[in-house]
Amino acid sequence: MTARTSSDSVRDIPEATVARLPVYLRALTTLVDLGTRTCSSEELAAAAGVNSAKLRKDLSYLGSYGTRGVGYDVDYLRYQIAREIGVTQDWPVVIVGIGNLGHALANYSGFRSRGFRVVALLDADPERKNEVVAGVQVRPFDDLERIVKEHGVAIGVIATPAVAAQDVADRMVASGIRSILNFAPTVLSVPTGVDVRKVDLSIELQILAYHEQRKAQENVS
Amino acid sequence: MTARTSSDSVRDIPEATVARLPVYLRALTTLVDLGTRTCSSEELAAAAGVNSAKLRKDLSYLGSYGTRGVGYDVDYLRYQIAREIGVTQDWPVVIVGIGNLGHALANYSGFRSRGFRVVALLDADPERKNEVVAGVQVRPFDDLERIVKEHGVAIGVIATPAVAAQDVADRMVASGIRSILNFAPTVLSVPTGVDVRKVDLSIELQILAYHEQRKAQENVS
DNA sequence: CTCGGTTTGTTCTCCCGTTCACAAACTTCT
DNA sequence: AGAAGTTTGTGAACGGGAGAACAAACCGAG
Numbered sequence: 001m002t003a004r005t006s007s008d009s010v011r012d013i014p015e016a017t018v019a020r021l022p023v024y025l026r027a028l029t030t031l032v033d034l035g036t037r038t039c040s041s042e043e044l045a046a047a048a049g050v051n052s053a054k055l056r057k058d059l060s061y062l063g064s065y066g067t068r069g070v071g072y073d074v075d076y077l078r079y080q081i082a083r084e085i086g087v088t089q090d091w092p093v094v095i096v097g098i099g100n101l102g103h104a105l106a107n108y109s110g111f112r113s114r115g116f117r118v119v120a121l122l123d124a125d126p127e128r129k130n131e132v133v134a135g136v137q138v139r140p141f142d143d144l145e146r147i148v149k150e151h152g153v154a155i156g157v158i159a160t161p162a163v164a165a166q167d168v169a170d171r172m173v174a175s176g177i178r179s180i181l182n183f184a185p186t187v188l189s190v191p192t193g194v195d196v197r198k199v200d201l202s203i204e205l206q207i208l209a210y211h212e213q214r215k216a217q218e219n220v221s
Numbered sequence: 222m223t224a225r226t227s228s229d230s231v232r233d234i235p236e237a238t239v240a241r242l243p244v245y246l247r248a249l250t251t252l253v254d255l256g257t258r259t260c261s262s263e264e265l266a267a268a269a270g271v272n273s274a275k276l277r278k279d280l281s282y283l284g285s286y287g288t289r290g291v292g293y294d295v296d297y298l299r300y301q302i303a304r305e306i307g308v309t310q311d312w313p314v315v316i317v318g319i320g321n322l323g324h325a326l327a328n329y330s331g332f333r334s335r336g337f338r339v340v341a342l343l344d345a346d347p348e349r350k351n352e353v354v355a356g357v358q359v360r361p362f363d364d365l366e367r368i369v370k371e372h373g374v375a376i377g378v379i380a381t382p383a384v385a386a387q388d389v390a391d392r393m394v395a396s397g398i399r400s401i402l403n404f405a406p407t408v409l410s411v412p413t414g415v416d417v418r419k420v421d422l423s424i425e426l427q428i429l430a431y432h433e434q435r436k437a438q439e440n441v442s
Numbered sequence: 443c444t445c446g447g448t449t450t451g452t453t454c455t456c457c458c459g460t461t462c463a464c465a466a467a468c469t470t471c472t
Numbered sequence: 473a474g475a476a477g478t479t480t481g482t483g484a485a486c487g488g489g490a491g492a493a494c495a496a497a498c499c500g501a502g
Contacts, residue, residue: 016459022427026406040479049408053461060481068480069468085427086434093426100325107321110406110423115430154433155426178436179429185247185331187270195432197425202331204418205314205376206243206306208400209336211416212375213307215399237489261449274491281451289450290498 013084017058021081023048024055028078040071087115092151094177096168097160098123098131098138101183105159106134119151124164141168148175155179162186169196234305238279242302244269245276249299261292308336313372315398317389318381319344319352319359322404326380327355340372345385362389369396376400383407390417 027047031039041059045052059065059077062084066072082088093116095105105111106121121133124141131138139147147153156177158168165184172180179195182188185203188196248268252260262280266273280286280298283305287293303309314337316326326332327342342354345362352359360368368374377398379389386405393401400416403409406424409417 014459018431019424019428021431022421022424023408025427026424027408041481042479047408049410051461053463054459056479056481057460064481066480067468068466069470069478071479084431086430087427091426091430091433100328104321104325105422108422111426114423114427116423116426155429157426179433181425181429187244187248187268189270193436195429197429199420199422199425200243201326201329201420202335202337203240203243203247204402204420205312205332205337205378206246206308206335207240208376208402208416208418209307209312210239210242210305212312212400215414235489263449272491274493275489277450278452278490285451287450288498289496290448290500292449 011061013061017061018085020048020050020054020058021085023050024058025078025081025085025087028074028081031074032078036074038071039074041066044072082115089115091116091155092119092153093117093155093157094120094122094144094147094153095157095159096122096141096144096172097158097164097184098128098133099159099161102159103133105157105183106136116155119153120147122147124160141171144171145175148172148177153177155181157181157183158188159183232282234282238282239306241269241271241275241279242306244271245279246299246302246306246308249295249302252295253299257295259292260295262287265293303336310336312337312376313340313374314338314376314378315341315343315365315368315374316378316380317343317362317365317393318379318385318405319349319354320380320382323380324354326378326404327357337376340374341368343368345381362392365392366396369393369398374398376402379403379405379409381405 024044027044030047041052041056045055048055062080065077065080093111095102095118098106098121102121106118111118118134118136120143121136121138122141122144123138126140128138129140154177156172156179158165158180160168162184165182165186166188169180169182169188169190173190173194178193180188180190180197182196182198185200190196245265248265251268262273262277266276269276283301286298286301300309314332316323316339319327319342323342327339332339339355339357341364342357342359343362343365344359347361349359350361375398377393377400379386379401381389383405386403386407387409390401390403390409390411394411394415399414401409401411401418403417403419406421411417
């Protein structure tokens with residue numbers, strides 16, 4: 001029964017919960033496709049691979065969208081989560097660096113179907129200038145600022161080699177981009193207010209290697 | 222001054238620290254390439270993008286490899302971290318699913334240079350059977366078990382569409398693989414003792430979208 | 443040898459996230 | 473209508489990690 005002031009209209013959702021919402025969204029989409037109308041926290045938690053108590057607490061940050069004794073309306077909950085994340089609207093995205101990974105990203109159908117639209121592919125190499133990938137023509141990197149302004153791009157993806165990544169990030173920030181997904185294996189420094197998320201393939205493998213090594217050691221002792 | 226029993230020869234390193242060790246390793250490798258012989262926790266922390274107190278605490282789990290008043294010997298520390306992670310040896314890896322992403326992974330030079338060797342590329346599509354990617358011939362998926370046994374593969378990478386991923390994981394586990402890096406956008410269920418790490422491109426973008434949306438809302442109010 | 447300057451290793455405190463457990467609320471059956 | 477069975481939402485306890493702060497240890501100058 002808390003009073004609703006304008007300042008708390010933007011609720012504070014814990015970061016760990018934010019990271020799980022897309023997982024719930026995906027699980028709910030699967031359930032919708034299967035024709036499921038309603039589900040319990042137990043079922044949804046199983047589909048998302050988490051603890052049901054954690055799921056309920058996560059959802060409680062969004063509001064009370066369930067019904068006690070019944071469960072959640074799958075379609076309604078899906079919409080609420082999508083709205084909370086912000087993927088009911090379409091986010092224009094630019095990808096910089098059209099090597100092997102850039103190709104894969106440009107062709108990844110999961111972006112389009114989940115609220116993201118690749119509006120431009122950029123590469124510094126002039127040889128690639130006339131290449132067409134996934135129906136989008138590769139443009140020179142210098143077009144970045146114009147494209148960002150023209151399409152109102154807020155999110156940029158870096159898929160360049162490590163040495164180029166910081167320069168690309170700087171140019172992105174200068175162009176007005178405030179969220180960066182970085183696939184280059186390097187630490188980016190950006191001003192306050194700019195979000196960077198890092199995806200590093202070899203780091204993930206190294207973490208697995210560590211655990212694998214420990215398993216092997218345990219077998220010896 | 223704790224006594225060293227055989228049971229604690231396998232030290233317990235916090236998961237959060239394990240996830241950062243590869244970052245330190247990369248930063249140290251960069252420093253070595255620059256010709257740096259020694260560095261302080263402050264410098265290394267800056268290069269790795271973390272707090273220096275956190276860095277020192279992380280390193281203290283491995284042992285006392287620094288010298289007070291001086292800092293760390295870059296090359297020595299790098300070796301110690303590599304040994305702790307287990308990348309002083311070579312880990313054979315198989316990649317299943319040679320689509321766009323599989324291609325990118327097979328060509329990713331960061332694997333080879335960081336202690337991983339792609340010993341086989343597998344795909345269920347017989348059309349790809351004679352394709353050669355990154356110098357490795359694509360083999361039918363049914364060869365999985367034989368290849369795993371032959372090369373002693375412990376780590377598998379799944380780069381298939383979501384629908385195939387669980388089947389692939391089951392076959393990997395049955396073949397003896399105990400660590401899986403999953404790029405397919407689905408939740409895998411595996412028996413206890415098998416490690417799964419997930420890399421999900423669209424989830425990362427959705428997390429960025431959430432924060433971007435909140436920034437936009439703040440500007441309005 | 444001693445003293446001042448530097449940097450590590452570690453303790454302590456705080457905060458975030460996870461999980462348990464249960465009251466509140468809803469449905470269904472009698 | 474009331475009782476029994478379900479399931480949500482949340483209070484509270486617990487554990488782990490982050491960061492500040494400091495003592496211990498090392499170097500070099502005099």
